[in-house]
Amino acid sequence: MTVWQQAFPDGKSPQRVLVPPSPYAIFLVLTVRPGFESTAKDFLSEIAGLTRTVGFRSREDDLSCVTGIGADLWDRMFTAPRPSDLHPFIEQRGDVHTAPSTPGDLLFHIRARRMDMCFELARLIGDALDGAVDVADEVHGFRYFDERDILGFVDGTENPEDQGAVDAVFLHPDDVAEDSALDSAEARPDVAAAAGGAGSVPGNGAPGYPGSTYVIVQKYTHDMSGWDELSVEEQEAAFGRHKLSDVEFAEEDKAPNSHLVLNSIEDEDGNDREIVRDNMVFGSVGAEEYGTYFVAYAADVTTTEQMLENMFIGDPVGTYDRILDFSTAVTGGLFFVPSQDFLDDPDGELAEAGLGIGGAASAKVDGPDIDNGSDVDPAGGDDSADSSDASAVSSACRVGLATRE
Numbered sequence: 004m005t006v007w008q009q010a011f012p013d014g015k016s017p018q019r020v021l022v023p024p025s026p027y028a029i030f031l032v033l034t035v036r037p038g039f040e041s042t043a044k045d046f047l048s049e050i051a052g053l054t055r056t057v058g059f060r061s062r063e064d065d066l067s068c069v070t071g072i073g074a075d076l077w078d079r080m081f082t083a084p085r086p087s088d089l090h091p092f093i094e095q096r097g098d099v100h101t102a103p104s105t106p107g108d109l110l111f112h113i114r115a116r117r118m119d120m121c122f123e124l125a126r127l128i129g130d131a132l133d134g135a136v137d138v139a140d141e142v143h144g145f146r147y148f149d150e151r152d153i154l155g156f157v158d159g160t161e162n163p164e165d166q167g168a169v170d171a172v173f174l175h176p177d178d179v180a181e182d183s184a185l186d187s188a189e190a191r192p193d194v195a196a197a198a199g200g201a202g203s204v205p206g207n208g209a210p211g212y213p214g215s216t217y218v219i220v221q222k223y224t225h226d227m228s229g230w231d232e233l234s235v236e237e238q239e240a241a242f243g244r245h246k247l248s249d250v251e252f253a254e255e256d257k258a259p260n261s262h263l264v265l266n267s268i269e270d271e272d273g274n275d276r277e278i279v280r281d282n283m284v285f286g287s288v289g290a291e292e293y294g295t296y297f298v299a300y301a302a303d304v305t306t307t308e309q310m311l312e313n314m315f316i317g318d319p320v321g322t323y324d325r326i327l328d329f330s331t332a333v334t335g336g337l338f339f340v341p342s343q344d345f346l347d348d349p350d351g352e353l354a355e356a357g358l359g360i361g362g363a364a365s366a367k368v369d370g371p372d373i374d375n376g377s378d379v380d381p382a383g384g385d386d387s388a389d390s391s392d393a394s395a396v397s398s399a400c401r402v403g404l405a406t407r408e
């Protein structure tokens with residue numbers, strides 16, 4: 004058993020987020036049709052079984068599936084407050100480049116050593132949810148030579164490993180205390196704006212969901228002809244690493260607009276703020292589409308968000324990431340990745356989280372009308388009509404009614 008598969012001290016097991024690099028992946032982003040929220044919720048507890056069904060037939064090919072839940076769907080499926088960092092993806096609009104926020108209620112990040120196994124699981128998920136969902140995005144990714152992206156650079160080298168990866172990715176029971184120290188919308192005006200209200204700001208009283216994490220995904224397409232016109236030296240300057248050897252430039256040789264400078268960030272104590280990435284290459288010769296599917300897990304999603312801001316807005320403002328001149332973000336989504344225990348039994352976990360004794364002041368309660376739209380406003384704007392009604396949530400929780408169906 005590896006360090007990341009062990010249960011946390013409180014007994015919660017994470018989903019299989021931290022797996023060795025797999026040669027194949029499918030990223031399936033679905034939106035749930037209005038009225039099918041309970042179908043989606045019931046399906047959460049079936050995913051582990053489906054994954055076993057496909058994976059057991061060739062265990063050495065290590066099939067895994069990580070399931071993420073978007074902010075809008077959370078509000079439609081549960082009365083419990085959103086996990087404190089779950090909100091719609093925050094669009095980053097720089098002077099030159101934009102990271103858009105696009106619809107997505109459920110993310111399935113499927114990985115294996117064989118594409119047929121990934122595909123079979125994706126197919127079974129599609130069958131099980133047939134009529135209840137629409138496919139917002141589907142990308143079949145593959146590993147490219149020695150872990151390179153399609154731009155030709157080794158991708159993933161600086162990912163934290165072992166305990167460092169666990170610490171970067173999974174929420175710990177103590178995290179909720181830290182969250183609570185932050186003060187509502189004032190602490191994250193960007194989040195409040197994206198969420199259209201205070202429903203998902205830090206410190207909203209949501210439980211910590213230990214063993215869980217957050218994932219941000221973006222689909223990028225590349226201008227390969229423009230990139231190939233650059234000299235290797237110019238390409239290396241864009242990243243801050245050597246292309247063939249993957250050796251990192253000395254600090255003093257890194258350009259301020261290089262990918263490495265803008266994505267190396269520290270906390271106020273000088274510690275590295277880290278995320279775990281598992282980008283995959285995808286493409287189509289016929290469609291002349293060459294892409295990177297960016298996927299990053301982090302316990303503190305503001306780390307990934309800060310990196311995105313640095314890349315698109317620039318640090319300082321205007322010094323945006325050079326690789327964006329050859330890379331266009333076409334999707335953007337943020338999902339909560341609950342622990343495996345939560346996925347297997349959401350109602351039981353929410354009840355166990357103690358929602359029945361209050362602390363749900365920021366949960367959304369909008370009466371029996373659960374169809375508040377699967378047509379997710381990319382900016383999260385349509386959440387603004389939702390009210391916060393602490394007493395209604397509390398009474399729902401008191402009777403153990405942690406979900407809304």
Ligand code: HEM
Pocket residue numbers: 152154156157158159160161162221223242244262263266267278295297299307308310311314326330
């Ligand atoms: C077109 C999309 C992207 C490509 C092709 C790409 C590629 C790369 C490559 C080749 C490296 C150097 C090797 C490594 O440490 O992995 C790297 C590093 C890194 N990237 Fe990206 N990346 C992309 C998007 C992003 C985004 C959107 C983020 C964050 C929001 C990000 C965060 C990072 C981080 C944190 C590092 C390590 C920096 C360090 O500590 O040296 N990347 N990326």
